[in-house]
Amino acid sequence: MLANLSSKISGKPYKLFLVTAILLFAYSFIDSEKSFDFHLYDTYYIISNSLFIQAIGTALLLLWTAYELLGNTLWKRSLAWFHILVTLFILIIFLQSNLWGHKLTPSIEEDFSYEDFQAVKARESKIMLSLVVLFLAGQLAFILNIFVGVARKLLENR
Numbered sequence: 001m002l003a004n005l006s007s008k009i010s011g012k013p014y015k016l017f018l019v020t021a022i023l024l025f026a027y028s029f030i031d032s033e034k035s036f037d038f039h040l041y042d043t044y045y046i047i048s049n050s051l052f053i054q055a056i057g058t059a060l061l062l063l064w065t066a067y068e069l070l071g072n073t074l075w076k077r078s079l080a081w082f083h084i085l086v087t088l089f090i091l092i093i094f095l096q097s098n099l100w101g102h103k104l105t106p107s108i109e110e111d112f113s114y115e116d117f118q119a120v121k122a123r124e125s126k127i128m129l130s131l132v133v134l135f136l137a138g139q140l141a142f143i144l145n146i147f148v149g150v151a152r153k154l155l156e157n158r
Helices: 002-011 015-030 049-073 077-104 114-157
Strands: 035-040 043-048
Touching (some): 015 077, 035 049, 043 049
């Protein structure tokens, strides 16, 4: 059964989005009591983890639908693999940091100086910037793959 699933995914790698979305929807019902909060200007937002995970699952279903509809017009399969693997990698890192972030950041101790705080924030900023650039590169690969593929199909039909 696992070999059959592997062959189906290697033929159409975007099915990983469908599998991941189903797993995320199932997990969202398990982890329903936690929430996270963020500040935006002078407003404090609190969002439940289950709602956030369902929104990510919905986005993955939309990507799967886009690949399903435009799968025959893709330019290169390697760009599809790059987009899918980068998106899922960033998703895994983001979900892990959301679940385990409090264990990754150092606790404030009495000898924790302002310079230490700045060093931790600088390290976090560098990591976040590199992850955002990687995520954007993956999404750009998706857009490029579709646009070039559609353009090639249109030119072939002329």
